[in-house]
Amino acid sequence: MSTEKKNLLEVRNLTVHYETDEGIVEAVNNVSFDIAPGEILGVVGETGAGKTTIALSIMGLLPKPPAHVISGSIKLDGEEFLPSLPEPEGPFDFAKKGPWKAEQKKLELRFREIRGKKVSMMFQDPMTALNPVLYVGDQIAEVIKIHENISAAEAEKRAGDMLEVVGIPRERYKEYPHQFSGGMKQRVVIAIALACHPDLIIADEPTTALDVTIQAQVLQLLRNLQKEYGTAIMLITHDFGVVAEICDRCMVIYAGEKVESGNLEHIFDKNMHPYTRGMFESLPNLEEDTDRLKPIKGLMPNPMDLPSYCSFAERCDVCEEICKSRNPELIEVEPGHEVACILVTEKLAAQNNAKEVK
Amino acid sequence: MSKITTPAMVKLSKKIEKNANVTSNTPGREALKRLRKNKTAMAGLIIILIMFIVAILAPVIAPYTYTEQDYTATMQGPSAAHIFGTDNLGRDLFSRCVYGTRYSLPIGIICTVIGLLCGGALGLCAAYFGGKVDMVIMRIIDVIQAIPSILLCIALVAILGNGMWQLIVAIAAGSIEGMTKNVRAAVFMVRSNEYVNSSKSIGVSDANIMVRHLLPNAVGMIVINAVGAVSGAILSISSLSYIGVGLVAPTPEWGAILSEGKTYMSVAPHMVLFPGLMIAITVVAFNLFGNGLRDALDPRLK
Numbered sequence: 001m002s003t004e005k006k007n008l009l010e011v012r013n014l015t016v017h018y019e020t021d022e023g024i025v026e027a028v029n030n031v032s033f034d035i036a037p038g039e040i041l042g043v044v045g046e047t048g049a050g051k052t053t054i055a056l057s058i059m060g061l062l063p064k065p066p067a068h069v070i071s072g073s074i075k076l077d078g079e080e081f082l083p084s085l086p087e088p089e090g091p092f093d094f095a096k097k098g099p100w101k102a103e104q105k106k107l108e109l110r111f112r113e114i115r116g117k118k119v120s121m122m123f124q125d126p127m128t129a130l131n132p133v134l135y136v137g138d139q140i141a142e143v144i145k146i147h148e149n150i151s152a153a154e155a156e157k158r159a160g161d162m163l164e165v166v167g168i169p170r171e172r173y174k175e176y177p178h179q180f181s182g183g184m185k186q187r188v189v190i191a192i193a194l195a196c197h198p199d200l201i202i203a204d205e206p207t208t209a210l211d212v213t214i215q216a217q218v219l220q221l222l223r224n225l226q227k228e229y230g231t232a233i234m235l236i237t238h239d240f241g242v243v244a245e246i247c248d249r250c251m252v253i254y255a256g257e258k259v260e261s262g263n264l265e266h267i268f269d270k271n272m273h274p275y276t277r278g279m280f281e282s283l284p285n286l287e288e289d290t291d292r293l294k295p296i297k298g299l300m301p302n303p304m305d306l307p308s309y310c311s312f313a314e315r316c317d318v319c320e321e322i323c324k325s326r327n328p329e330l331i332e333v334e335p336g337h338e339v340a341c342i343l344v345t346e347k348l349a350a351q352n353n354a355k356e357v358k
Numbered sequence: 359m360s361k362i363t364t365p366a367m368v369k370l371s372k373k374i375e376k377n378a379n380v381t382s383n384t385p386g387r388e389a390l391k392r393l394r395k396n397k398t399a400m401a402g403l404i405i406i407l408i409m410f411i412v413a414i415l416a417p418v419i420a421p422y423t424y425t426e427q428d429y430t431a432t433m434q435g436p437s438a439a440h441i442f443g444t445d446n447l448g449r450d451l452f453s454r455c456v457y458g459t460r461y462s463l464p465i466g467i468i469c470t471v472i473g474l475l476c477g478g479a480l481g482l483c484a485a486y487f488g489g490k491v492d493m494v495i496m497r498i499i500d501v502i503q504a505i506p507s508i509l510l511c512i513a514l515v516a517i518l519g520n521g522m523w524q525l526i527v528a529i530a531a532g533s534i535e536g537m538t539k540n541v542r543a544a545v546f547m548v549r550s551n552e553y554v555n556s557s558k559s560i561g562v563s564d565a566n567i568m569v570r571h572l573l574p575n576a577v578g579m580i581v582i583n584a585v586g587a588v589s590g591a592i593l594s595i596s597s598l599s600y601i602g603v604g605l606v607a608p609t610p611e612w613g614a615i616l617s618e619g620k621t622y623m624s625v626a627p628h629m630v631l632f633p634g635l636m637i638a639i640t641v642v643a644f645n646l647f648g649n650g651l652r653d654a655l656d657p658r659l660k
Contacts, residue, residue, distance in 0.1 A: 114561070115561035121559035130556075131574075132575065143561070146560070192556075
């Protein structure tokens, strides 16, 4: 569905590893996805599945070392943001080091230009995402001053406007973050992210630290502003409720791999991957009277030691012999709906064969 | 919601309002308030201020100049004419001690500021960039630390020669390693906060993050250490002068006065007693003030 439109963000085969003393953590494995302009993509997965690592790679904020982008491509508006040259092997690899360093420097400068202007990020905890010693207004003005060639007074005026946009009276410009409640702080964070009208906002669990009422307010605000400015949002969360509320499409990440993606109908009603199904089954049902929730048994495999076959096999209810033979590939079961499960692949192949025989 | 009616609720709402006013204070003002309540810290601060006033008004306060000699009254104990007594050349010790404030205080502070600027820049870079930068800077600091700082000062003075500026450079260099470590530790604590990452994500440059976001948040810890370092620097000046590599006679530096008096310690103990007391009082004052600052700025001790 997204192929005919020009994509804002194209991520292809992104693989990111963290090289630590204990071993190599395979945080993100071969993940590809697109975000169209003005679209809200929900990224769902449990803690440690690699959601934040994907977000940080797009922002160019991966802590290097220990993080290494092994392969892949990240294109924002058609512009490549991953280095094309291979990393030098060790400190004495002078032949590769020079050009590699030059490219890194160029990329970093380019990243600094686009951060806040084209793509900005909202962090999980609004309590710590604001600098406690600066006025909240000045923190909004900062991003405007960096990216737009306007006077300090004008930037301050625009920062005041942004405060009003997110529903905070302009009189509170000269107040410190500790004088604001959690929800208001998150509004300020939204104001900072939106101040320069970026094309894409990456929101890393923007509502996790808030209570349910404030959560609804913040989501509503985000949705309204998204409509007003036409900003695309990549919303990282582990709450399907949030996804249902504001997302257009959704992508499920498990152990650094994309296991299923599609629009809300695909994910909520026609989901095929056992992991997605398990997650929906573990949700409490209001109509039934049950004593216990139904969890997915087991834990996510250690990302330092991923199996060579389907990483969900050990926890899967419908796991068969074939599941432990190879890695599943991502296939499109219907336009826009992708699933990475060997059983689904096999079933589909069998159906196709049957059709051909007929 | 219904209106506030019962007296208890009125009381409660007033209390809430009052609390709201309290929280509207800035963190700095809160700290100042705590500092003012701390009696020992205020005592330290008052002594420091008195020392400064004495230094500024030295010609007015001192009854004699610091070189004026009276050969009819050498090595006299405290009396009405010479309240701290006189030294072996008949100079008034009180006047010399008063003029001494003009050396110890400013030199101590200048040394600390220079040390803080150099060490601070190094520590800030080490903590912010981490990795190799941190490694290189901290290993160099480790090497410097391996040399006792007083030995380093003596060696530097031996190379640079005697004089006030040489002394300042030597003591400042000796204090760099401690400053670097302190600033690095302070910045490390602040760096892990999310707003550092979040300001990166809106395109703030490294230099700006360090100056606008990291330093102001780490400044509390840095100031505490710096105030403590002033007393250390004052002690260093005095000890260097005492062993004869600091300021030389007839400069009325407290350590130098002590050094001159040590020969006559058994016959005229006042010659070492009073300059020693001056050093002790100043150092204690700075330490008290530094401790008070730490208590005031550390929110955990509220």
